[in-house]
Amino acid sequence: MTYTLVLLRHGESEWNAKNLFTGWVDVPLSEKGTAEAIRGGTLLTEAGVRPDVVHTSLLRRAIMTANLALDAADLHWIPVKRSWRLNERHYGALQGKDKKQVRDEFGNEQFMLWRRSYDVPPPAIALGSEFSQDAEARYAGEPTPLTECLKDVLTRALPYWESAVVPDLKAGKTVLVAAHGNSLRAIIKHLDGIDDDSIAGLNVPTGIPLVYEIDENLKPTVPGGRYLDADAAAAAIAAVANQGK
Ligand SMILES: O=C(O)[C@@H](CO)OP(=O)(O)O
Numbered sequence: 001m002t003y004t005l006v007l008l009r010h011g012e013s014e015w016n017a018k019n020l021f022t023g024w025v026d027v028p029l030s031e032k033g034t035a036e037a038i039r040g041g042t043l044l045t046e047a048g049v050r051p052d053v054v055h056t057s058l059l060r061r062a063i064m065t066a067n068l069a070l071d072a073a074d075l076h077w078i079p080v081k082r083s084w085r086l087n088e089r090h091y092g093a094l095q096g097k098d099k100k101q102v103r104d105e106f107g108n109e110q111f112m113l114w115r116r117s118y119d120v121p122p123p124a125i126a127l128g129s130e131f132s133q134d135a136e137a138r139y140a141g142e143p144t145p146l147t148e149c150l151k152d153v154l155t156r157a158l159p160y161w162e163s164a165v166v167p168d169l170k171a172g173k174t175v176l177v178a179a180h181g182n183s184l185r186a187i188i189k190h191l192d193g194i195d196d197d198s199i200a201g202l203n204v205p206t207g208i209p210l211v212y213e214i215d216e217n218l219k220p221t222v223p224g225g226r227y228l229d230a231d232a233a234a235a236a237i238a239a240v241a242n243q244g245k
Helices: 014-018 031-047 060-072 099-106 108-116 150-170 181-192 230-241
Strands: 003-009 053-056 080-082 175-179 210-214
Touching (some): 003 060, 014 031, 053 060, 053 150, 150 175, 175 181
Parallel strands (some): 003 175, 053 175
Antiparallel strands (some): 003 210
């Protein structure tokens, strides 16, 4: 018995296109990102992968990607569950800043520590500042972070994984998780048992479904899963890794 899990990073956002740190800022998909999301749905259909349920973050780039992909797959009607726990990593005071400028100002080592280290968060964002989410209604009653490292993301994503995603998998459902580069990196780290140092080298491309077959012990039968368009994924992964250069 295996379970099927599909991880889908949102299509390119307007801020991805401008090379800005985004985090919890709720930016829309770019035109290219919209096309990527639709193609993601077509790839699912072509591969015969039919999600029964979708989980998304509370950010429109993931929500719209799920809607567009599922519509393209004629599965726009499946149940949806949403949680802030699937949100992108909160990028703290870097939210809204140009990646290249940050790299030039602080140097590549500090830039990469903030961007890809497991446990070094960027400086906290100021409460009430332009790109802070501390006053947003959608997070009322939740502990809104002021910055996060990947470890923090894993700590807040895991309870949702265990309480919402795993029960759907164990019920035999094909589960689609439409989320973000870093919330998906956290889930992949957990699933594939990637160590704290090696996770720095893992990047997730926009809009290309990553399919995992998972055994009863929730271990992937093929480590790393398989991208439905492996060639496009390889090129897009390199582009994400090189952002800021
Ligand atoms: O800005 C962000 O929120 C993320 C994802 O786009 O960027 P990075 O890949 O640099 O972690």
